[in-house]
Amino acid sequence: MSDLERDYFFLYSSSYEDGMVMLQPDERTAKRHYLTEELVPGKPLKFENGAADRVVEGVEERIEDMLAEIPSFGVHDRVRALLEPMGLEKVQFYPMIFTDASGKRHTDYFLMNVYNHLPFIDREKSELLPGQEPDAEFVMVLKF
Numbered sequence: 031m032s033d034l035e036r037d038y039f040f041l042y043s044s045s046y047e048d049g050m051v052m053l054q055p056d057e058r059t060a061k062r063h064y065l066t067e068e069l070v071p072g073k074p075l076k077f078e079n080g081a082a083d084r085v086v087e088g089v090e091e092r093i094e095d096m097l098a099e100i101p102s103f104g105v106h107d108r109v110r111a112l113l114e115p116m117g118l119e120k121v122q123f124y125p126m127i128f129t130d131a132s133g134k135r136h137t138d139y140f141l142m143n144v145y146n147h148l149p150f151i152d153r154e155k156s157e158l159l160p161g162q163e164p165d166a167e168f169v170m171v172l173k174f
Contacts, residue, residue: 049092053099053128054080064124065102068145074125075141077104082131091131099141104128107138120145 055064056076064075077099079091097104105113110123123140130136 048084048089050081051079051091051093051097051128051130052081053077053097053104055099064141064143065099065145068120068122069124069143074127074137076127076129078129079131093128093130093136097128097139102144103142104139105142107140110140110142113142 054077056078059075059077062069062075077097082091095106095109104126105123113121114123122143122145124143125137126139126141128136128139
């Protein structure tokens with residue numbers, strides 16, 4: 031297999047649109063370092079809509095097949111069923127529970143845990159904002 035045959039990229043726009051779901055982990059999930067390492071099988075990860083307060087009157091919460099948890103995604107089971115047979119390296123589909131703004135629990139989602147992040151940014155020449163947590167590996171890129 032050539033390098034190009036096994037390399038893949040997931041790109042996502044971080045701009046917010048009305049009704050969009052932005053996954054926010056509960057306290058226990060946040061402590062599991064689910065964005066930086068392979069997870070050991072166990073209890074599902076739990077998320078809610080961190081943008082629920084942005085849902086404006088007359089706009090419904092958009093619960094789609096892919097939910098943002100940058101740099102990963104929550105994916106509906108039908109998306110997992112399409113991607114998992116591809117044997118993507120360093121990608122794990124981990125069970126999750128998503129509670130929407132109305133309180134309804136969705137158990138048919140998986141966190142698409144991409145735990146092989148490659149450094150494509152020249153940190154010396156770029157303008158970066160530090161991550162949210164003291165040991166955060168991820169940063170916001172302002173200029174590159």
